Amino acid sequence: MNTARHRSTLLALAGTALALSLTACQNGSGVQSSSTATDAATVASSPGAEASTTGGGTGASGSAGGASSTGSKGSTGTAASGSAGGTGEQAAASTAVCTAGDVQVTAARQDGPPYTHIVLTAKNTAGHPCRLAGFPHVQFLESHRQDVPAVAKSKPATPVVLAAGAPAYALVKLSDGGVDEDNEPVAGFSVTLEGDSTVIAVTAPGSEGIAVDPAKALTGYWTPELRNGADDF
Template sequence: MRHHHKSTVLAAAAIAALSLGLTACGGGDAAAGAKDDGSVGASKSAQATTDTVAGAGGADQTTAKNGSGSTGGSTAGSTTGGSGTKGSTTGSGTGSSGGGTGSTKARACAAGDVKVTAAKADEVPTEHIVLTATNTSGSACTLLEYPLIAFGPIQTAKDIPAVAKSKPAAPIVLKPGAPAYANVRVALGGAHEDNKVVKEFNVNLFAAEGPAEGSVVVKAPAGGLAVDEAAAKTGYWTYELRNGADEF
């Protein structure tokens, strides 16, 4: 009986130990399973986070692409604007060219391109005359600066100075048949011993580099002109005489 009880006790102890071992193994497996589940969960969570970040990055990329698209749109707009600007420039160029034909590109008028006449101003005694230059050529030309007047032989005549305030803002371009004017003071106070009577005189024109070749012979108004070269002055060529600027 005592031997049998001891065997029973040993058997019970062995079973308990085995149960503990199995429990421990089961606990370890469960823990491992839990750990694995946690790792998978963490991986899934990390993957989800990565996907979210990737998604955000994708959104950023999409935004960047959209931004790039916007930039592209802007660039296209700029190109269109540039084209518009180019169009404007072209338009401006055309206008400029039209004005250029009139301002910067029309050749300088030569002596053979214009007819110059002189008329006395409405005053007594006569101190001023008005010169009128009419383009008699078949194309536009630029009347540069002012008339170079010689009240006597060209080689010895005194140069008649120009009045700066009468200078126009832009060159005077004459279309065929169009006139330009210059006010000229020929004397002060009427006839006296310093005056000389002039029946005709010479008007030279400017070229781009200076006085042009040749001159226009201008007939003095009826009765001739009493000219005092010391007092004489000329205005610039203008489209029309302007009160103030052309009064001297």
């Protein structure tokens, strides 16, 4: 009888110990899960954390989007503008330069004041377009074997491309028009084109030719329109 009671007591104690052990394990697991859940809930519900997360995402996305969009527009716009702006000049630059065999050069007196100028006309007599570069290289006298200086401000903004049969013009100043100048009579003179060393002989206008002061002579650039000499030099 005592043996049976002792056994019952031992079984009761063992059961109690097992229950306590299981309770302790469950409580430990429960506390860890509860702590994790609580921390997650706190982070999710925290206004500062939400704003930080949202702001960070938006900032990165906005910055990347803005840079991509702006860069794309700027690059495309610049390329298109550069390409469009350069098309005319590139086409002109690819046109062959006019040679002495492509043009006919003649001289005439300036029609109206100042009477100290003559007009050179270069007409494209070739059957194809050509580009008339720079200015005419003019030499009036055998005693002065240097080109007449060119006036920089008469240079046109764009290259002069002559279609077949089209003319270009250059004004040439002969003197200042003073009676005491050291003028010399000229019945004919030479012209060479830029890019071609061939000498073109030009007859001076008028039955008596022209009077030139080599120290005062100047020439303008070739231009597609006839201009007033007083506007340039």
